[in-house]
Amino acid sequence: MKADPKGVLTGAHFIDGDHACCEGAIAAGCRFVAGYPITPSTEVVERIAERFPLIGGIFIQMEDEIASSIAIQGAVWGGKKAMTVTSGPGFSLMMEHIGYAAMTETPCVFVDVQRAGPSTGLPTQPAQGDMMQARWGSHGDYSIIALSPNSPQECFDLTIKAFNLAERYRVPVMFMMDECVGHMTERVIIPPADQINVFERDFYKGPKEEFLPYHTNGKLIPPMVKAGDGYNIHVTGLTHDERGYPNITVATQEKLIPRLINKIKMNADTIADYREDQVEGADIVVVTYGITSRTAIPAIEQARKEGLKVGHLRLIVVWPFPEKLIREIASEASAFVVPELNQGQIVYEVERCAAGKVPVELVPHVGGTVHNPKDIYNAIMKMKG
């Protein structure tokens, strides 16, 4: 399906990542946002609050992040596309409801404009410290998808993608921005609505009396219905059967949980999104995501000028982690360099997939600003062997 032209601001804009994220959500068809404004994500909801009344959307400034993260799920079961927007401290508060969205298979988007932590940390400065939390922050076993934009243009494009993935896989999608990308202003091209692909929710079309909310018909993802359309539905975070009713048994748990994980795991190749720059034949491969994919470029270019074969693998979808790809590269290249605006998170995934075949060098950073490309360059030189 194509985007609803109502609300799509086709044209060239000079806007920041936060505002671009708002426009991406509108283009994707999001018409419900609940949030508790927090720096550096405030501009997203500020713009939503201004734009939504003009296009029939509903924005609620909630009492806190816990309420925000469950209000959006109510809206989704009412038939809307919905998201909430926050930063580290708020993201922590939302963790329980991320698990709830995963368990109830409620498609929704959580935008986290990352700032340096822990706790309230550096509110106005960037970090990438929530990457593991995005994957594992809620209790129990589940799967999510996480995207990492590196520019305002991508904050627009990938917010649409985040909604499309959420709807396609019925999963909460984490949109992992950071303060630098959120507050950076650049040109953003918004295409005409008829050039924007939007994934529409798969609604159940069979007879009402046969409807079972979690019956997958042999597939991995069940269709949804809208509350109020006359179907009997029951939504619970408890382990539930196909009827959606609590069924606290090992047998039901054994059926449900692997499916929640497999619907992502078995589609990992389709969900994967990354950019390779001279990775083939490279000795050293720099693995980046988000803003770090830009700060690494001067370092990579400098090393190449000096004759080194340096590849750049940039992850756009960080979760599910592209295990197969990293394993393949590990059998060709001689080292990985992983710069992150944290003390080491995604580097552990690279290490896991490299499985001791090649060394993996972390370039850590406490956040507050971005890497000095020189530090990344030094790490590349250290690994040249």
Add this chain to the structure above:
Amino acid sequence: MRTEIKIGGFGGQGVILSGYIIGRAASIYDNKFATMIQAFGPEARGSATSSQIIVSPEAIAYPYITSPEIMIVMSQEAYTKFTPELASGGTLITEEELVSTHNLRKDVKHYSIPATRIAEELGKRMVLNIVMMGFTTAVTKLVSVDAMRKAVLASVPKGTEELNTNAFNRGYEYGVKLLEGKIETKELVEA
């Protein structure tokens, strides 16, 4: 070639809007790339504010400025704080009556304009940043004057277009005359 620009002043002077105008002119109307990063203190008004803009014919990877070639300064605090960062051989642009250029670096080109006075003559002190933008366009040729005019119009509130266009033109003409040697840059040095 990537050009780094830093604009400094106090909150409320339109420092961020100025960065916005340059970035918009370059990236939307001049077909270049531009990245703007803003930094502001916790106070909404009166604090040291700066905006950093990079303009380049190529895509910009590293988004922060490291050694600005152009610096536009509209307050004394910004002058003291920021001018040491200006690249050697760079261009310093100051508001003539707000900034005393004591210890002016010898290795930079300096241009100044009484932008506040010009803005007051136009009836609104607020447009001093637009006067500065016109002046900057003339003395740096960073982006085309057409692109800047369009960016000013696209960035200012409706109903203020004429005032802002006049402000831009006054600053631009002052810059052109200064380059022709018809006006001298005054160094305001505190006794």
